[in-house]
Amino acid sequence: MDKLRIVGGTTLSGRVSISGAKNASLPIMAASILSDNPLTLKNLPHVADILSMANLLATLGVKLTMEGCGEGENAQGKVITFDASSLNSVVAPYDLVRKMRASILVLGPLLARTGYAKVSLPGGCAIGARPVDLHLKAMEKLGAEIEIDKGYVSAKAPNGLVGADINFPIVTVGGTENALMAAVLAEGRTRLINAACEPEIEDLANCLNTMGAKIEGVGTSELIIDGVESLSSATHRIIPDRIETGTYLIAGAITRGSIILENTCLEHLSFFVDKLREIGVIIKEKEDKVYVSANKKELRCVDITTAPYPGFPTDLQAQTMSLLCTVTGKSSIRENIFENRFMHVPELIRMGAKISLDNHTASIEGGKLHGAEVMATDLRASVSLVLAALSADKEETLINRIYHLDRGYERIESKIRTLGAKIDRLKGS
Numbered sequence: 001m002d003k004l005r006i007v008g009g010t011t012l013s014g015r016v017s018i019s020g021a022k023n024a025s026l027p028i029m030a031a032s033i034l035s036d037n038p039l040t041l042k043n044l045p046h047v048a049d050i051l052s053m054a055n056l057l058a059t060l061g062v063k064l065t066m067e068g069c070g071e072g073e074n075a076q077g078k079v080i081t082f083d084a085s086s087l088n089s090v091v092a093p094y095d096l097v098r099k100m101r102a103s104i105l106v107l108g109p110l111l112a113r114t115g116y117a118k119v120s121l122p123g124g125c126a127i128g129a130r131p132v133d134l135h136l137k138a139m140e141k142l143g144a145e146i147e148i149d150k151g152y153v154s155a156k157a158p159n160g161l162v163g164a165d166i167n168f169p170i171v172t173v174g175g176t177e178n179a180l181m182a183a184v185l186a187e188g189r190t191r192l193i194n195a196a197c198e199p200e201i202e203d204l205a206n207c208l209n210t211m212g213a214k215i216e217g218v219g220t221s222e223l224i225i226d227g228v229e230s231l232s233s234a235t236h237r238i239i240p241d242r243i244e245t246g247t248y249l250i251a252g253a254i255t256r257g258s259i260i261l262e263n264t265c266l267e268h269l270s271f272f273v274d275k276l277r278e279i280g281v282i283i284k285e286k287e288d289k290v291y292v293s294a295n296k297k298e299l300r301c302v303d304i305t306t307a308p309y310p311g312f313p314t315d316l317q318a319q320t321m322s323l324l325c326t327v328t329g330k331s332s333i334r335e336n337i338f339e340n341r342f343m344h345v346p347e348l349i350r351m352g353a354k355i356s357l358d359n360h361t362a363s364i365e366g367g368k369l370h371g372a373e374v375m376a377t378d379l380r381a382s383v384s385l386v387l388a389a390l391s392a393d394k395e396e397t398l399i400n401r402i403y404h405l406d407r408g409y410e411r412i413e414s415k416i417r418t419l420g421a422k423i424d425r426l427k428g429s
C-alpha cells in the first residue's frame with residue numbers, strides 16, 4: 001500500500017485550484033438514473049469515489065461518455081455525459097457498495113424510475129455505525145415495500161411512488177438526497193420536513209430543476225416537490241468542494257503561510273471561516289480568489305461544536321483539530337454528528353499532540369507537533385495527518401494507508417507540493 005512521506009516546516013505559499021465537490025457530484029451522478037435523456041456534468045473531481053460511482057452506474061446500464069478532462073495545474077475537472085436511456089439492472093452489488101457508502105444513493109432514483117431496486121447494505125464504517133434506516137423509512141413513506149434479506153435492501157413500488165410528507169427525526173444529508181430524488185418522479189406532492197440543507201443538496205436540487213423537476217424551497221430545510229412524469233436532458237456544473245477549500249485554508253494557517261485559493265467560493269463555508277478568523281487566521285476574498293495567511297498574527301484557541309449546515313462541518317473537524325494542536329492554550333471540539341469520529345486523535349498524539357477525550361468532546365492543549373509514523377483511518381482523518389505533518393518543523397512523517405485520501409482529494413500531493421511542501425508518495429507493493 002502507498003505511503004506519504006512529508007518533511008514539515010515549510011511555510012506554504014502560492015496558488016491552488018479547488019476541484020468540484022465530491023459530495024455534490026455523487027448524488028447528482030446518481031440522479032442521472034432518473035431520466036432517459038442524457039445528463040452532462042462539468043467540474044467532476046478526479047477522485048476515486050467518482051470512479052466508484054461511475055462503475056456502479058455502468059453496472060446498472062448507464063452509458064458514460066467522457067467529454068473532456070482537464071489535467072495538470074489548470075485542470076477544470078472532468079466533463080462526463082450520463083445516458084440512462086437503457087438501464088439493464090436494478091442491482092447495486094455488495095462488491096461495489098462496500099467500497100463507498102454513498103452507493104446507497106442509487107436506491108431512490110432506481111425505485112422512482114423502474115419501480116424496483118436491490119441495493120447492498122453499506123455496512124459499518126470507520127466513523128461509526130452509520131445506519132440507513134431513515135433512507136428506507138422515506139422510501140416506505142413514498143409507498144415502497146422494503147425487505148432486507150442477506151445484506152441487501154429490496155425495494156419495490158411497481159405502480160410508482162406517491163408523494164407524501166416526510167419528517168426527518170434527525171438531519172440526514174444522504175437520506176434527504178435519496179428522498180428528494182425519489183420524490184421528483186412520484187405522483188403528487190412531497191414535503192421533506194427537517195431536510196438537510198447542505199450546499200451539496202442545493203446543488204442536487206438545482207440540477208434536478210434544470211432537468212425539469214419541480215422543487216421549491218431549495219436551500220432551506222423544507223423542500224416541496226411536485227412530481228413530474230419524466231425529466232429532460234440537461235447540463236450542470238458541480239459547485240466547488242467546500243471541504244477541500246477548508247482543508248487548504250487550514251494548510252495555509254497551520255504552516256503560517258500565505259496562499260491563494262482559486263475556483264472556489266466562501267459562501268458555503270461562512271461558519272467555518274468565522275471560526276478560523278476567531279482563531280486569528282486572515283482570510284480575504286477578492287475577485288473570485290481567496291487569500292489565506294497566518295504568518296504575522298498570534299493565533300488563539302477556540303471551542304468548536306460540529307452541527308448540520310450552516311453550522312461547523314463535521315468534515316472539517318479533524319483538520320481543524322490539527323490546527324488547534326499548534327495554537328497555544330486550551331481548545332475544545334465537540335463532535336455532534338458522528339459517534340466515533342475521533343480516529344485521528346491517537347495518531348495526532350503519536351505526533352506529540354496533547355489531546356484528551358471525554359465522550360464526544362476532545363480537549364486540546366496546543367503546542368508543537370513532531371514527525372512520526374502514523375496510520376490514516378478515514379478520509380478526513382487522513383488529511384488531518386497530512387496537515388499536522390506539514391507543521392512538524394524539519395521532521396519526517398510517514399502516513400500509511402493513504403488510499404482514503406485518494407477517495408476524496410484530487411492530486412493532493414502535487415497540489416501541496418506546488419505550494420512548496422516536501423511531500424512524496426512511496427509506492428507500496
Ligand code: UD1
Pocket residue numbers: 023024026102128129130131132133134135136170171172173174175196200314315337338339
Ligand atoms: C454525508 C457526507 C459526509 C458528511 C455527512 C455529514 C456524502 C457522500 N457524505 O454523509 O461526508 O460527513 O453527510 O455532514 O455526502 N443517520 C441515521 N440514519 C440514517 C442516516 C443517517 O441514523 O438513515 C445518522 C448518521 O449515523 C449520522 C447522522 O445521521 O450520525 C448524519 O448522517 P448523514 O447526514 O446521513 O451523513 P451521510 O449522508 O452518510
